Amino acid sequence: MKTQKERRHLKNQLTKQFALYDGLVNKASEVLQQYTCSSECSALCCKLNPICFEQKEYYKILEAVDAGNKALIEERTIKLQSVQIFDAKEYGKEIVQLIEDNGPFKTFLAPCPLLNGSDKCSIYQNRPSVCRRYPFEFARFDLFKDFSESVFMLKACDIGIEVAFDYGCWQILSNSGDVSTTLHIVLEFFKGWAKYRTLKEMPTCAMVIDEPNTALEGLLEYIISNQIKIRLARRCALLRFVGQHLDKSPSEDEIAELLADIKKLQ
Ligand code: SF4
Ligand code: SF4
Structure with a gap:
């Protein structure tokens, strides 16, 4: 049996982790309230998972x-x-x-x-x-390790792809992270979604979301502060870009052109 000090320490750590987890679920759910499930989906999440x-x-x-x-x-x-x-x-x-x-x-x-x-x-x-x-997923943390080692991700269903494109646009506009890495992640996610759409199997493709608390807050702010028609136009620009680079890497000039396109859509 562990000492009282060890038990108290773990209890504090767990209580903190569960509160953080509940906070993330609430934020993810707030983000998802801004989206509507596609009528073509027929509740695949409830049928497959x-x-x-x-x-x-x-x-x-x-x-x-x-x-x-x-x-x-x-x-x-x-x-x-x-x-x-x-x-x-x-x-x-x-x-x-x-x-x-x-x-x-x-x-x-x-x-x-x-x-x-x-x-x-x-x-x-x-x-x-x-x-x-859902489609945000939380790879359940190891309760005996630090919460930061947990993995928060987005799965590639029909809402997932919309969120991923908004997430990509938000990252590009907020200059968070390297643009070519962001584009590569969105591109791979799109390929995973296309495969899932064809096979109608449980989505296996997922986008890992680093610093989920900050990412969800930033994404929500992006959604709320931009009209849907602007977000759709940016998503379309990103989709065109993705469609043109499924099999070939984009050049620096093409990335710069996309950035300019997305930024001018206000
Ligand atoms: S799989 Fe995705 S799009 Fe389909 S019902 Fe579930 S959350 Fe909505
Ligand atoms: S999977 Fe969840 S959302 Fe879908 S029917 Fe069951 S309880 Fe409801």
């Missing part, structure tokens, strides 16, 4: 649904056995409870049984955080 619940939301959902859905949920979910719970045991019951309350707890087998016949979520207001932030 296994859905993970945290314990606290699982019971909240059970309370909110009718008897039929309650039975469906109980029948179709399986309990996850987190290896971190095993490691946490030497820190005592309080830490085990904290991880159980906040960590992945149950998973639905896909397709999600809560999707109704019109491809709408029957528990939309109470849907779990994994659904509220």
Whole structure:
């Protein structure tokens, strides 16, 4: 058993990590409220991905649904056995409870049984955080390491591609990072999305988002402060550029031309 000091230290660290995680989910969800799912998509995320619940939301959902859905949920979910719970045991019951309350707890087998016949979520207001932030994904951090080692990413579904193009335009306009790297990332993401659209399989392509807190705040600010028609025009300029460079790297002159095109769209 760990000492009291070690237990207190881990408890503080975990509490901080879970709060940061909840903050990111809320920000991601705020960004996603600015987008609408494509009518051509037919809720592929709900059909293809296994859905993970945290314990606290699982019971909240059970309370909110009718008897039929309650039975469906109980029948179709399986309990996850987190290896971190095993490691946490030497820190005592309080830490085990904290991880159980906040960590992945149950998973639905896909397709999600809560999707109704019109491809709408029957528990939309109470849907779990994994659904509220999709296509943003969070590679669950190792609870015993620093939060900064976690990976936040964007998956290549139909909303994902719109977000990625706005993200690319925002990065270019805000001079964050190297432009050719940004363009390369958007280009590869586009290729991944095109493959997913053809195969209609679970998207395997994902864009890693560095410094997610800053990125989500910047992206939200970009979306809110630019009219949709301006954002669409910039996305189109970027899409044209991507289309012309699927098989060949852009020259410096071509990149400069794109930058000028995007910047003049005000
Ligand atoms: S989040 Fe993506 S996969 Fe899910 S319904 Fe919307 S566009 Fe489709
Ligand atoms: S809970 Fe709702 S949003 Fe989440 S996967 Fe199921 S149907 Fe889709």
